[in-house]
Amino acid sequence: MTFERPASQAETAFHQKALAFNNVTLSYIARGAPLDHLLDRIAGGFSEAYPARSLAIFLFDAQQRRMRVGSARCMAPPHVQQVEALEVAEPDTPQFWALFQQTAAAHGAEVIEMLPLxxxxxxxxxxxxxxxxxxxxAETAYEDAAYRQTVGAAVSMAMLSIERSLAPSHVRPPIEAASPSDERMALAIEGSGTGIWDRNAVTGxxxxxxxxKAILGYEDWELSNHIEDAYKRVHPDDLPYVQETIRKHFEAKSDTYMVEHRILCRDGSYKWICSRGKVVARDDQGNALRMIGTTTDITEVKLLTGKLRKSSQLLADLTSEIPGMAFQYRVPPGADGYFTYVSEGSRETYGLAPEQLLEEAAAIESIMHPDDLPLYKASLEAIAGGAAHWRLEYRVMPPGLGMRWLRGHARPRRLDDGSVLWHGFISDVSESKAIExxxxxxxxxxxxxxxxxxxxFMRRLEEEHGRLQRSPEGRAAILMCDLDHFKVVNDTYGHAVGDLVLKNFAAVLKAQLRKSDTVGRYGGEEFAVILADADAVVASGFAERLQRGFxxxxxQLEGKAVAVTLSIGIxxxxxxxxxxxxxLRESDDALYRAKANGRNRFEIAPAAV
Structure with a gap:
């Protein structure tokens, strides 16, 4: 009884790897892969299994009596050239063997074996x-069965590859001649970057x-026809969606099949593809038999869409996070303007949702401060009239938010159709306005x-003078008021009490004024008053009331009155x-006369009488 030595794990792995390699190579041969690619693959596989040795394949040209290199990646180019220069009557002879050994030795190599194909x-x-x-x-490490099997497999696959390339046309599958329209269609599809697939729903x-195949970077002969392999190329996250979509179409729950998903390419990367198809044949029970479709590479579209989405999100984030409202406002020729974009900041500035402004731009006018509405409308008219820029500060009163100051900036861009597109920003400047x-x-x-x-006071006096220049019948009284013996108050009670006396008089004076009147502390204990639309009679009455009121x-200081009188010039x-x-000088001169005439009185300038 004899027992075989059990194979080690390393040997088992070697055989499994060799079997897988040979199966793939045979599938490439069957699908008509190019001869040079096949021979390079066979030689490379051998060198990977046995790195210390190299395998070369030469083709014999009987007519030219020359050897032509098929694959010799491990041989030096001068060595290959010398072999191709040899005149060969018959390769499978001792004479050629010896000649080949001599050329190898000349290049530092030794021929271990040479086998005819x-x-x-x-x-x-x-x-x-x-x-x-x-x-x-002299090495004996390569005498085991695994080595001999590897060499034998290389010989067999090389023979098959050469035979497949030499097969005469009458033994190859017949190809129906394509019509000119078919050729044009094929060229159009090929050039568009679109691939076609045809699935047998019964056999898979x-x-x-x-x-x-070119979309994924494969040669025409490199992919298997099994649907299981196709599903392995689909991105794991997309596979359930793809399978569910095709299942629904097979069950006639959809008119067409369309999916967008990622797929594994030959180089290990993923591409985005869009596949569209339709079941074109069903049996009597409605079961799908055949399905045909197209696939398009949409990776660039997806990348661009992603960039646009990120840009749009960034713009939305920026315009939403920055305090204020970004907007785009379009003014067509001869028509009212309208918003084409409004950021979320409209809620903070106007208390209005973007949708409200997009629907009706005039909604802003409903919350505008009445005093600022004419100015706002005038600015819109200026925009419609072709203004070079827009800048405005105005008040709004959004319900529940109180009054606030807004500042708007915008610049225009004229469009080809004559419209003007304004890009601008509205900011809430209530706080800075309050400080201002x-x-x-x-x-x-x-x-x-x-x-x-x-x-x-002097600014208002100048404005009042300008107003009267435009109103010939108009009048205004100018009063200079001075507290009598104010220095005595300071000397007797101190400057702190003197300040209280001034504040007390200011309160009495403000109580006597109308809204249209103007008052100002002119200096020290002097105060000036403008009584709008008042003549000497009205001014005299005001002076009397002011003196009596003061x-x-x-x-009151510690229960005692600090009595001070008042002189006035009108x-x-x-x-x-x-x-x-x-x-103003005339009223000051009248004040001087009131002081000279005993104080606690008023005098009217001669020109006013």
């Missing part, structure tokens, strides 16, 4: 040569056009009395007044 007719079609370094013949076989108004008020307000200061409301300004400074 014979066609089915028995003719020598080429040779398979195994070479190694000098002294390789699927046939791909050359263009389909506060600073303005601070610059024009007397800190102690909180009345307007001399600068503000006397009736003296400053002048009248009208359209004939030379300038406002002249009128």
């Amino acid at each position: 014979r066609s089915f007719a028995g003719d020598v079609a080429g040779i398979l040569v195994v070479c190694g370094a000098a002294g390789a013949l 076989e699927i046939y791909y056009s050359r263009g389909w 108004l506060e600073l303005q008020e601070f610059a024009l307000t007397d800190f102690l009395t909180q009345l307007p200061n001399r600068r503000y 006397a009736a409301q003296p400053l 002048a009248i300004m009208h359209a004939g007044s030379a300038c406002q400074e002249t009128v």
Whole structure:
């Protein structure tokens, strides 16, 4: 009884790898892969299994009596050239063997074995040569059965490859001549980057056009026709969706089959493809028999779509996160303008949703401050009239949000159809506006009395003079008021009490004024007043009321009144007044006379009488 030595795990792995390699190679031969590719694959597979040895294949040209290289990647180019230069009457002879050994030795190599490759007719079609370094013949490590099987398989597959390439046309499958229209269709499909597939729904076989295989980077002969292999190429995350879609179409639950998914390419990367197809044959029970379709590479489209989506999301994020409202506003020729884009910031600025403004731009006018609405409408008219830019500050009163100041900026771009497209931004400037108004008020307000200061009063005096120049019948009274013996108050009670006296008088004075009147602390204990639309009689009545009111409301200090009297000078300004400074000097002169005539009285300038 004899026992075979059990194979080791390494030997088992070697045989499995060799079997897989041979099966793939045979499938390539069957599908008509190019001869040079097949021979390179056979030689490369051998060298991978036995790195210390190299395999070369030469084809015999009987007519030219020359050897032509089929695959000799491990041989030096000069060595290959020398072999191809040899005159060969018959390769399978001792004489050629010896001659081949001499050429190998001249290039530092040793021929270990040389085997003829014979066609089915028995003719020598080429040779398979195994070479190694000098002294390789003495090695015994390559005498095992696995090595002999590898060499034998290489010889068989090389013979099949050569025979397949030499097969006469009458033994190859007949090809029906294509009509000119068919050729044009094939060329159009090939050039469009679209592949065609034809699936046998019964056997599971699927046939791909050359263009389909090219999408994934395969040669025409490199892919199997099994649907199981096709599913292995589909991205795992997309496979359930693909299988479910095709199942529904097989069950006639959809008119056509269309999927977009990722698929594994020859180089290990994934592409996006779009496959469309339709069952074109069913049996009597409605079962799918045959399905035909096309596949298009949509990777670039997907990448571009992704970039656009990211850009759109970035724009949306930016316009949503930045405080304020970004907008696009279109003004067609001779028509009202309308918003074509409004960011989410409209909710914060106007208290309105973007959809509301896109539907009706005039919705803004419903929340506009009444005093600013005419200015806003005028700015829109300017836009329609071809303004070069838009800049406006205005107030809005969104329901429940209170009044706020907004600032708008926009620039136009004229379109080919004559429309003007405005791109702009609306920001809430309520806080900065409040600070601005506060600073303005601070610059024009007397800190102690909180009345307007001399600068503000002089500006208003100039404006009033301008108004009267446009109104010949108009009048205005200018009053200069001075607290009598104010220095005595400071000297007696101190400057702190003097300040309280000034503040007390300011309160009494403000209580006597109308909305149309203007007051200002002119300096020290002097105060100036403009009584709009008032003549000498009205001014005299005001002066009397002011004196009485001030006397009736003296400053109380520790239960005692600090009595101070008031002198007033009055002048009248009208359209004939030379300038406002002249009128102011006239009222000051009248004040001087009131002081000279005993104080606690008022005098009217002669020109006003």
